Amino acid sequence: EIVLTQSPATLSxxxxxxxxxxxxxxxxxxxxxxxxxxxxxxxxxxxxxxASTRLPGIPARFSxxxxxxxxxxxxxxxxxxxxxxxxxxxxxxxxxxxxxxxKVEIK
Amino acid sequence: xxxxxxxxxxxxxxxGSLRLYCEASGFTFSDHWMSWVRQAxxxxxxxxxxxxxxxSEKNYVxxxxxxxxxxxxxxxxxxxxxxxxxxxxxxxxYFCAGAPNPNYLDYWGQGTLVTVSS
Numbered sequence: 001e002i003v004l005t006q007s008p009a010t011l012s013x014x015x016x017x018x019x020x021x022x023x024x025x026x027x028x029x030x031x032x033x034x035x036x037x038x039x040x041x042x043x044x045x046x047x048x049x050x051a052s053t054r055l056p057g058i059p060a061r062f063s064x065x066x067x068x069x070x071x072x073x074x075x076x077x078x079x080x081x082x083x084x085x086x087x088x089x090x091x092x093x094x095x096x097x098x099x100x101x102x103k104v105e106i107k
Numbered sequence: 108x109x110x111x112x113x114x115x116x117x118x119x120x121x122x123g124s125l126r127l128y129c130e131a132s133g134f135t136f137s138d139h140w141m142s143w144v145r146q147a148x149x150x151x152x153x154x155x156x157x158x159x160x161x162x163s164e165k166n167y168v169x170x171x172x173x174x175x176x177x178x179x180x181x182x183x184x185x186x187x188x189x190x191x192x193x194x195x196x197x198x199x200x201y202f203c204a205g206a207p208n209p210n211y212l213d214y215w216g217q218g219t220l221v222t223v224s225s
Contacts, residue, residue, distance in 0.1 A: 034211045036152075043202055043215035044152065055213075087152055091210035095168045096154040 002027050002090050006099035012107040019075040021102045023088035028068045032091045035064055035073045038101075039084045047086075048073065078104070109133040109214045111203045116219030123193050123223070129186040129203030129216055136184035137161075140209045143177065143188050145199035146218070155201075156188070157209055166209075170196075193223045 003026040013019055023033065031051040036044040048054055048064040051071060061076040075082055083106050088099040115127040127143070142157040156167045156177045165177055176189040186203055200218040207213070 032210070036212075038152075043204075043217060044212070045215070046211055046213055049211045089152075089154075089211070094166045096157075096210075098152040098154070100151045 001095060002029060002092060002097055004088050004090060004097055004099035006086075006088060006102045008102060009100075010103045010105060012105050013078055014107045015078050015080055017078050019073075019078055019082070019104055021073040021075075021086055021104070023066075023071040023073070023099050025069045025071075025090060025092075027092075029090040029092040031067045033064075033066070033071050034089045034091070035062075036087045036089065036098075037082075037084050038087065044087065075104070080106075111205065111214055111216030113201065113203045113216045113219040116201065116221045118222045118224065119193055120225050121194060121223055124189070124191045125193065125221060127188040127190065127201055127203075127219060127221070129188075131184040131186065131203075131205065134205070134214065136179075136205075137181040139205045139207055139214075141177075141179060141186045142204045142206075142212060143186075144202045144204050144212065144215075145197075145221075146202070147196075147199045150199075153199075154212075158186070159209070190221070193221075195223050197221060198223045 007022045033051045034049040035047045038044040052064045085101045110132045143155045158177045174192045178187045202218045203216040204212040205214045
């Protein structure tokens, strides 16, 4: 099983600031990585797949990068709606696994 | 508009059974892989099982193999999860999710809570 480790666990930032979230895989997943956003009490929402491809409708302030074992989700300028928990997920093999999440909270 | 609506959750005793349902609309159900993903209270996400468009392929996480069974009825755009021999650690919100491939999860329901407790 591929283990995904996200850091930091919590990121305290102000609106307008840049958020940088990390996801590290225990084995290479090539570019087979996605990012989801989950707000409290809601289902997750797929933001990015293939490490860097945004879904239609996802704002350009969200960007993904990386390959192999190290990945980054960057939110260039935080909007109030962006404060949530973010999960990475690999599709390299089964079982598909998620990271434990990074909470982006308002400072 | 894509909609996935789960039902069937509730309180069950350890060792008991429960059947979850997911009704889909707004997309061609028979062209999509479907999955169940769970989230224990205050915890992260766990992809439990997925099923191919025609039901010919299913993949289970080890912790539920032999206890959970996924199935689908494409004529009724419905997904099911039969859960037997339930344990306390199965307590979670169970999300129904779908995608045109087995790789990621594009569509999500609102979830149904399963509580396993005596």
